[in-house]
Amino acid sequence: MFDSITTKFSGIMRTLSGKGKISEKNVRDAVEEIKEALLDADVNLRVVRRFVNSTLDEALGEKVLQSVNPGQQFTKIVYDKMVTLLGGEESAKLNLKGKDTTSVILLMGLQGSGKTTAAHKLAHLLKKDGRSVMLVAADLVRPAAITQLQVLGEKAGVPVFTIPGEKDPVKVAEAAISKARHDLINTVIIDTSGRMHLDEALMEEIQRVAKASKPDETLFVADAMTGQSAVDIAKEFEEKVGISGVILTKFDSDTRGGAALSLRAVVGKPIKFIGTGEKMEDLEVFHPDRIASRILGMGDVVSLVEKAQEQYDQAEAEKLQKKMEKNTFDLQDYLDQLEKMDNMGSIDKLIDMIPGMSGKVSEDDIDLGELKREKAIIKSMTRFERANYRIIGPSRRKRIANGSGTSVADVNRLLKKFEKTKLLMKKVMTNKKMQSSMLKMFGMNG
Ligand SMILES: Nc1nc2c(ncn2[C@@H]2O[C@H](COP(=O)(O)OP(=O)(O)OP(=O)(O)O)[C@@H](O)[C@H]2O)c(=O)[nH]1
Ligand SMILES: [Mg+2]
Secondary structure, eight states, X not given: OOHHHHHHHHHHXXXXXXXXXXXXXXXXXXXXXXXXXXXXXXXOHHHXXXXXXHHHHHHTSHHHHTSSOHHHHHHHHHHHHHHHHHTOSSOOOOOOOOTTSOEEEEEEOSTTSSHHHHHHHHHHHHHHTTOOEEEEEEOOSSTTHHHHHHHHHHHHTOOEEOOTTOOOHHHHHHHHHHHHHHTTOOEEEEEEOOOSSOOHHHHHHHHHHHHHHOOSEEEEEEEGGGTHHHHHHHHXXXXXTOOSEEEEXXXXXXXXXHHHXXXXXXXOOOEEEEEOSSSTTOEEEOOHHHHHHHHTTOOOHHHHHHHHHHHSOHHHHHHHHHHHXXXXXXXXXHHHHHHHHXXXXXXXXXXXXXXXXTTTSOGGGSOHXXXXXXXXXXXXXXXXXXXXXXXXXXXXXXXXXXXXXXXXXXXXXXXXXXXXXXXXXXHHHHHHHHHHXXXXXXXXXX
């Protein structure tokens, strides 16, 4: 995601951070490049102007030009502006009532923007959070909508409320909420019908549903890939219905970032979640600071570690980190990684989070057949060999190749790759240290 803007930004930052002294012209040139990168990313023109002017104002101040480390000062200014643009330090929480009362979340947006998928993902997330959830099928326009929600509800293990034959979504919403209250369900998520354009009749329908259901959260669901048009439509919904936040879907496929970077500034409402895939688990809380550092090519180590921690318990994660730090990571660890990889989701997504790796390696570079072969090869090694790969000489290689049904060339390739992986890990670890010292310099506790 955001490949092009990240490449450009990290290039600009790299040029400046290498310089011991920065002239006014350097700053102006860099800001001009930033402007172009933002415009290319399809960021709203007014937002770009404001961003550029305030960056220039601050960067031309004496503090930067005369500081000991002007490049880093400049990076900090751009980073701070980016965080503000995306919504500030804190991620926006859902404003729901306590668990002993029923809260209502209303989802709305254009056709195909991802409302039904988001309803299902949100149900899963809130259920994991200890809430009891009911999904409400209030899309009575598209014939298959109800069945779609029923299937998804079953997957998430939450009840789906429907009234067969009913044509008025207001009635469905009202009945659902009173049933939820009666059944002591504390969270009601209403899925509404999509609209191709800003159709008057449907807009009126959503106003009626909103009025009747008095939602605690009215979330506009926007397809990130539609860029500026998502922003314009969000504005329209904000004016006509009023929204409390945005779920930005298909973030995984958004290569430009225009919607993400403009929404907050234009509409004035926070992005609360991003959809990062089609599966139930692919909904993440939107953290402006993490996204900002991803855009600037600083990587997103925090998310990476959190993702890993979902798979490992704390102790295991620490053990792995130590091994990476001390560079004692061995073939057994490598095998464990390969086996866990399937559970961690797409490799692409993980790569994006590693500082300096975004855009350089992609899933296409990784051959899944090869991963299978590698597993077989390591499994044919003895424990001792796994821990001491250097002792694996020609005769052992031959035995291992035979044992795993591969060739000596395959074994050689794996060992070479493993060595490279170790090197890469070393690099990431140094980078991580770099990042944490950077954060400290910024006055944040990394
Ligand atoms: N890659 C990706 N695909 C998504 C995401 N969210 C939704 N989709 C896909 O987008 C398509 C439309 O999603 P729906 O949830 O049915 O959209 P909707 O807004 O309910 O559509 P209507 O009910 O027709 O208005 C589906 O194929 C989803 O799998 C996401 O975050 N990432
Ligand atoms: Mg739908």
